[in-house]
Amino acid sequence: MLAGGMGLRWAPGEATWWLWRPVWIAALLVALLPFLFVFGGLETSSRRPGSRPPGPLRAILGAGVTCAGLTFLALNGAGADNVVGVNLGPALLVLTDVGLATVGTGAGRQR
Numbered sequence: 001m002l003a004g005g006m007g008l009r010w011a012p013g014e015a016t017w018w019l020w021r022p023v024w025i026a027a028l029l030v031a032l033l034p035f036l037f038v039f040g041g042l043e044t045s046s047r048r049p050g051s052r053p054p055g056p057l058r059a060i061l062g063a064g065v066t067c068a069g070l071t072f073l074a075l076n077g078a079g080a081d082n083v084v085g086v087n088l089g090p091a092l093l094v095l096t097d098v099g100l101a102t103v104g105t106g107a108g109r110q111r
Contacts, residue, residue: 062097069093 010017072090080087 065093066097069097 010020069090069092072093073087076087076090078087078091079085082088
């Protein structure tokens, strides 16, 4: 909105809308780069020294679990009528992904 509604004036799927997609992707990349520099080191520093990063299968499984949790949150909302006030099922799915996608898998090879 700060850029004057750049790309928001056209219905999704129109030719003009598609022509603006590269501009949108570039704008999102510029907006996310500061977060990468601030938080990128936190992901690797949380692993134990000598542990291997999770493999591609765990990364794919983690991405699927995250998508499922976020889909359930989008469909049902984040709030719930329970003690903590949060829809726990989808929230736990998303948190499970953190373990799947970031926790190391034992000792790595010695170099």
